[in-house]
Each structure stands twice: as structure tokens, then as C-alpha cells.
Amino acid sequence: MKYLLGFDVGSSSVKATLINAETGEVAASSFSPEIEMPIDSKKPGWAEQHPDLWWEHIVKATKSVIAKCNEAKDNIESIGISYQMHGLVIVDKNKEVLYPSIIWCDSRAVSTGNKTAEEIGIDSCLNSYLNSPGNFTLSKLKWVKDNLPEIYERIYKFMLPGDYIAMKLTGKICTTISGLSEGIGWNFDKQEIAYELFDHLGIDRDLIADIVPTFGEQGLLSSSAANELGIKNGIPVSYRAGDQPNNAFSLNVLEEGEVAATAGTSGVVYGISKKNTIDKNSRVNSFAHVNYTIDKPNKGVLLCINGTAILYRWLRTEILNNSCSYNEMNELSREIPLGSEGVLILPFGNGAERSLNNEDIHAQITGIDFNRHTKKHLIRASLEGIVFSFRYGLEIMKEMGLDIKVIKVGNANLFLSELFTQIFSDVCNVNIEIYNTDGSQGAARGAGIGSGYYKSFDDAFRNLQVIREVLPDKINSEKYEVVYHEWRKQLTASLRK
Secondary structure, eight states: OOEEEEEEEOSSOEEEEEEETTTOOEEEEEEEOSSOOOOBOSSTTOOEEOHHHHHHHHHHHHHHHHHHOGGGGGOEEEEEEEEOSSOEEEEOTTOOEEEEEEOTTOOTTHHHHHHHHHHHOHHHHHHHHSSOOTTSHHHHHHHHHHHOHHHHTTOSEEEOHHHHHHHHHHSOOEEOHHHHHHTTOEETTTTEEOHHHHHHHTOOGGGSOEEOOSBSOOOBOOHHHHHHHTSOSOOBEEEEEEHHHHHHHHTTOOSTTOEEEEESSSEEEEEEESSOOOOTTOSSEEEEOTTOOSSSOOEEEEEEESOSHHHHHHIIIIISTTOSOHHHHHHHHHTSOTTGGGOEEEOOOSSOBGGGTTBOOOOEEEOOOTTTOOHHHHHHHHHHHHHHHHHHHHHHHHHTTOOOSEEEEESOGGGGOHHHHHHHHHHHTOEEEEESOOHHHHHHHHHHHHHTSSSSHHHHTTTOOEEEEEOOOHHHHHHHHHHHHHHHHHHHHHHHO
16 A cells, blocks of 8 residues: 655645545645744844744644654655745755745745846736736845845755755755746746846855656655654655645646646635736736746746734634634634624734735724623624735635636635634635545645656546635625625725825
8 A cells, every 4th residue: 555645834734635636535634733833023123933833743743644644754755845935045065944934924025026126127027927026035045145145154954844854854955946936936938947037136055955746756855854743765856836736736727728726825816827817016926837848838927925824813812712622713703703893903913915015004893882892893804804805815816807706725724614614605705615624635646646656637637626615605705794894994904104
């Protein structure tokens, strides 16, 4: 019996899943830690995690999943990695981390990216990179160069979080075209590394890691890593992708017109386009999809909302003092009518928002009446506010020409909540298909394709099934139209300040 091992390395936790390669069914899953990993914020707008923390929980999750399926210990065919996007990891020649990872929701490099866009020209940036530099990985690296020159001088290679995990597994430092594109390091016009951008920023080209295919052998599990994980050495790492391209892949979203979504710490809607789809304000971003090739340049068009499930977590830990489970919170919110009796929440409390032109307006709660409203209203209003932010972003995507009628999601994170999923369908007026998969399963199946065990995408996804379909309720959709426009007025007022 052969197994495929997939890792999903998020900013909250690491999940490991073993797939029975022959049947495609999940043999075992584990995640670590049980309580979300901390994000360090030394200054307003900063967000850091030390990469050693991710590796610590890779080891714990792997040992846990092997304990559940000991037969897999010596029978793993290949390994796949899904990882939090846009982060920066820098190492010296000894492959030691020089500075904590500046992760995806860190806003410190926004001004750096904006200055770069002004110098190069926004149209040139959009035509070449499909995005403005913003606070993507290269802008973060430039920030290090400008603000921590003594550290910058010691850098041997810069990496994305998934590249670091692959390095820990194999000892090899490498990246992918998809990874470079998410860091704004790929020129879509020339279909090559954006050397001219590196040169403009004064970043040495030697800091760029070697490119390997998204699907294919990227290195072999080293003896030292195998000993830590408790599995045999020599297993190929054969797939790597950012969490949002991977989430779409896990749902078999690979061709133009298909759309996926997720609602973890951040929320994402991700559609596929063959064209170089551009938002002139760079509120929605395009990157190389997992099946991007020079001959078939499929792009993922990504709407990201930083503050989604992190708002729900904040309510649970800081307001409810961990007195309720997430399921109990969902049940409490059902007791409150649609519209939360006037309570509105802007969920933008996790750094600068791309969809708001990189403004950081912070989370806001309005409409509270101390004589009527309770914690139940806050819970319901948080779910509604998160969905309203999705709707706001979907309107931008539709302006770009994407036709969104059906959204595919995995049975994970906020989509585990029937109430949240129904609110999403009602507010956005879309059908939602929920599948029996998640990011770690997608990474495992990607590993099977990359190693050649699966001969096609269809082969890898033969057991992918819709477990639930949610359709919009016409009456609720009409009611939410009124509430949404009140929410949007509040957002517009905040953006004018």
C-alpha cells in the first residue's frame, strides 16, 4: 500500500494528511498546534513568525499522523507542500534564518512597494507583473535592504515559506514560477524572472533560488529530516504551491471560468483566467496558477480579505474568553435575526487590505445599543461583516470581467458553519458547492501527480465529491441587499477619513 503525504502550512496551524494513493481516500489527518500559532506584531502593521515554529509543528503533525496510520511509515510515495503566501524568509550560507519571517499580512513594506510603483510606472507594473509591488515578497526584501542593511548583507537566498519547508525537508533551496509570481518576481509579459525589477530595487540576482517545476521532483527527504519526522529518507518532495492556488487545485479548479474560495485566517476568492487579467487599482491580484506553463499560461485571479476567521477567533478568545466553541458560537448567532438588529462590523483588523487600495482602516463595530444588543449580536454581525467584505471584493472581480455563478469550497474553516455558508450564498447570490477536501489533501494529491503515481489530474481527483450544495434564498437575498448597502456606506465613510 502506497501513501501520499501532504502538508498545509498556515499562519494558524500546520495540517498533515496521509492519502491512500490507490483509492484516493484519506487514511489519517492531524494538525498542530491545537491552539493557533501566535503572530508577533512588534509595531502596528507588522506581522512575523519564526520559520522554526512552522518546522516544529510539521514534525509534531507528522508524528501524530503516522501514529494514526503506522503502516504508512515506510510506504510514503511522495510529499507535497501547501504554504501561506507572500511571506519572506531569508537565510545565510549555512541555511540559518537571519530574521523572523515577514508574513503575508505584514504591512510595513506598503510604502516601499508604492514608491517602486511610482518609479517604474503603475501601467508598466500591471502589464509586466499583473500587480503593483504593494507589500509582496520583493517589497519586503527591499524593506530589509533599506532598514536592516547588516542583515541584508548576510543573505545567501531569500525564500517563500513553502521554499523554506522544502529546504528543511530536502536540504535544497529552490522555488517555483508560481512562487516567484506571488512575490512579484515573475514577468508575465516576457515570461521570465523579473530581472529588471530586481535590478531596479538593487537586489542581487544571486539571491534568487533555482526554479523547479510545481509538479515534479524538487528534492529528496534527507536523513536528518526523516529522523525528526519519524519516516524513511529518500522520499521525493514533488509538489509545492501557495495555499490559495493549492486550495483551488484541491477543488480541481484548473481551467478558465472555474472559481474556488476559502475562509481561514484570511478569506479568498480565486478564479482562473487565460488572459492577463488586471485590476488597474491592483485591489485584486493575478499570479501563475499551479498548472501555469509557457505554452498554457493559466493565471489565478485572487481576491484576498485579510480579516475573516481571525475576527471569529478574536471574538472567541478576547470577548468570549474561550467560553464557547466555534460550533456553540454558530448556534448562538442563529438566535439573532438577519441583519443583527443594526450591528455592523467592518472586519478589516488584520493589516492593510489590498481590496481597499492597501489602506489599513482597522476593524470597526457600529450600531451597538447597550440596552438591546448582546454578544450573540456581535457573533452574528461578525459572520455577516465577513461575508459583506467578500461581496465587496466579488463586485471588483465582476468589474474585471469574471462571471461568478458557482463557487467551490472545501469542507473546512468558516465553511464548516452551515449558517456562514448560507449567509455567503444569500448575500453574494451564488451557488456554493462544498467538497470533501482541504488544502493538505490537495497537497498530497499534487505530490502524487508530481511523482508520476497519478497519470492525470482526473486520475488524482477521481474520488472528489460534492458533499453539500447551498443555494441562495431569494427572500433573504433581498433583505440582505438593504443591509449590505448600509454596511457599504459605513465602509465608504471610513475610507474617506
